[in-house]
Amino acid sequence: DQQVKQNSPSLSVQEGRISILNCDYTNSMFDYFLWYKKYPAEGPTFLISISSIKDKNEDGRFTVFLNKSAKHLSLHIVPSQPGDSAVYFCAARDDGSGNTGKLIFGQGTTLQVKP
Amino acid sequence: DGGITQSPKYLFRKEGQNVTLSCEQNLNHDAMYWYRQDPGQGLRLIYYSQIVNDFQKGDIAEGYSVSREKKESFPLTVTSAQKNPTAFYLCASSINWGAYSNQPQHFGDGTRLSIL
Numbered sequence: 001d002q003q004v005k006q007n008s009p010s011l012s013v014q015e016g017r018i019s020i021l022n023c024d025y026t027n028s029m030f031d032y033f034l035w036y037k038k039y040p041a042e043g044p045t046f047l048i049s050i051s052s053i054k055d056k057n058e059d060g061r062f063t064v065f066l067n068k069s070a071k072h073l074s075l076h077i078v079p080s081q082p083g084d085s086a087v088y089f090c091a092a093r094d095d096g097s098g099n100t101g102k103l104i105f106g107q108g109t110t111l112q113v114k115p
Numbered sequence: 116d117g118g119i120t121q122s123p124k125y126l127f128r129k130e131g132q133n134v135t136l137s138c139e140q141n142l143n144h145d146a147m148y149w150y151r152q153d154p155g156q157g158l159r160l161i162y163y164s165q166i167v168n169d170f171q172k173g174d175i176a177e178g179y180s181v182s183r184e185k186k187e188s189f190p191l192t193v194t195s196a197q198k199n200p201t202a203f204y205l206c207a208s209s210i211n212w213g214a215y216s217n218q219p220q221h222f223g224d225g226t227r228l229s230i231l
Contacts, residue, residue, distance in 0.1 A: 004157070006157075009155070032217055034219055034220075036222075041124075041224070041225070041227070042224050042225065043119075043121075043205050043207075043222030043223050043224045043225050044158075044205070044222045045222070046219040046220070046221060049217065049219055051217055089157060089158070091158075100163065100165070100171070101146060101165075101209065101211075102160060102163070102173070103158075103160070103220060104157075105150075105157035105158040105159075106157050107155060107156055107157045108155075108156075108157060
């Protein structure tokens with residue numbers, strides 16, 4: 001049972017435009033959400049996170065929005081750059097996991113930013 | 116330079132053989148984690164350790180073993196009992212653990228394990 005879902009396997013946008021990556025989750029016990037970026041043959045790099053007590057967090061070109069009632073979060077990248085082309089994973093921490101800090105990852109979305 | 120070092124980058128295993136993947140961090144992080152990534156899938160947790168000399172099974176621990184004798188080291192052994200070991204293995208660490216510490220996990224660059 002996939003608790004964190006990224007329903008779009010891929011996304012293609014033009015350089016300079018906005019990229020919106022989406023993530024849905026099913027477990028209301030998730031209390032902390034993260035986005036990671038991954039290049040081929042490398043480990044994921046932490047991008048941005050948001051606590052469940054907030055609905056928005058911004059860091060430069062990256063903004064994460066959280067809609068708890070819809071159990072949905074999104075990552076906005078504005079403006080998109082060719083170097084943003086990578087696989088993006090969303091992850092959620094399970095507050096009901098016995099204080100382990102365990103993360104549940106989505107399947108990933110491959111973003112391609114065209115020059 | 117602080118970071119997480121995984122070695123080797125590529126590893127080949129023969130049938131019936133145990134292999135050990137190395138993970139070392141110099142970030143002074145308490146918690147360390149092992150994940151497995153298969154094509155088209157997210158990362159799945161194999162084992163994690165919140166403190167030295169302690170570790171717990173993750174979601175897919177069968178066929179794997181770990182040790183945490185030192186804070187900076189968390190090696191993963193893929194045993195012959197793991198029937199489908201071909202995957203990309205990622206090690207991560209975080210400054211502390213638990214539901215009340217909003218600190219991200221940081222990852223190494225991974226080890227790709229293949230079967231000969």
